[in-house]
Amino acid sequence: MTDDFLVIVDSMCNLDLLFYVAAHTGQPELSQCATQHARTLMRTLLRTETGKFPNRKGYHGPIFSTAHVSNFDPKTGDLKEIRTGQGFAKDSTWARGQAWAILGYSQTFQWTGQKEFLETACGLAEYFLIRLEMLPESFERPVSASTQNGTRETQRRTCGRLVPPWDFDAPFDESNPLRDSSAGIIAANGMLALSQSLGACGEHELSRRYLDAAISLVEDALDFSLAEEKAKLIIQDGTVSVEDAQPGQMFEALLKNATANHNSGDHCRYWDHGLVYGDYYLIEFGNRLLRMGIA
Numbered sequence: 001m002t003d004d005f006l007v008i009v010d011s012m013c014n015l016d017l018l019f020y021v022a023a024h025t026g027q028p029e030l031s032q033c034a035t036q037h038a039r040t041l042m043r044t045l046l047r048t049e050t051g052k053f054p055n056r057k058g059y060h061g062p063i064f065s066t067a068h069v070s071n072f073d074p075k076t077g078d079l080k081e082i083r084t085g086q087g088f089a090k091d092s093t094w095a096r097g098q099a100w101a102i103l104g105y106s107q108t109f110q111w112t113g114q115k116e117f118l119e120t121a122c123g124l125a126e127y128f129l130i131r132l133e134m135l136p137e138s139f140e141r142p143v144s145a146s147t148q149n150g151t152r153e154t155q156r157r158t159c160g161r162l163v164p165p166w167d168f169d170a171p172f173d174e175s176n177p178l179r180d181s182s183a184g185i186i187a188a189n190g191m192l193a194l195s196q197s198l199g200a201c202g203e204h205e206l207s208r209r210y211l212d213a214a215i216s217l218v219e220d221a222l223d224f225s226l227a228e229e230k231a232k233l234i235i236q237d238g239t240v241s242v243e244d245a246q247p248g249q250m251f252e253a254l255l256k257n258a259t260a261n262h263n264s265g266d267h268c269r270y271w272d273h274g275l276v277y278g279d280y281y282l283i284e285f286g287n288r289l290l291r292m293g294i295a
Helices: 009-025 028-044 095-112 115-133 181-200 204-225 276-292
Strands: 005-008 046-049 063-066 069-072 079-083 141-146 152-159 231-236 239-244
Touching (some): 005 009, 009 028, 028 046, 028 069, 028 095, 046 115, 063 115, 095 115, 115 204, 152 204, 181 204, 181 276, 204 276
Antiparallel strands (some): 046 063, 069 079, 141 152
């Protein structure tokens, strides 16, 4: 750390704790640090997208993609370089990083009330939605559902378009594109918080836009990635144990199709599995809906 000081876009979600502690302990310096951190990442990790993507009907603000890692000179604070840790490349958009930014800037606006953070969250959300809309049809799969007799029946609708690729700019196998379900769920939480803030500001059309998008992201993830393998609690003689609902069929997460790290240069890669981020924010999304009186 004498020569390099790495900051990841994921850290935007950590600011929520600093703001919380500042509000509950009367230490404004913590809130000031968090606010400055958010501005530093706006300057170093956010990229303004112009001319490359289609105009957004109903949205007229700037659009932002994200890089993953800023490397600062710890002696001067100057930016030395942009890197990636878990994404495809330093100039690509790692899907979960974009999602962390949507949620982080939405939360930062809720704590500070400073409109620059609200506008940033909107621009990040729009980019996420653009890239999902631009995905090829190979990301879609027919929806199958259980019938009354226990067989599987394919319905006419499809799912999967809103379960994002692990990196929006990485090459993919059209027969089975690698995804990160956790990215979609995290982004949905950010858009739900964004919808609340916009509604409070009187921006009702934009508020509805992100509420609808958030719900669509989660519905698609449940159609595509919800694990069919279930567990059941067994209570016998005061002892609680867990068994597979179907013997031998288990999956240790709620959602499948997550990717922790698929960077080709990393010595430790994990992909197409369950991930705690996805499960946590899936439950949090339901809790947010309950607090909003929607669910």
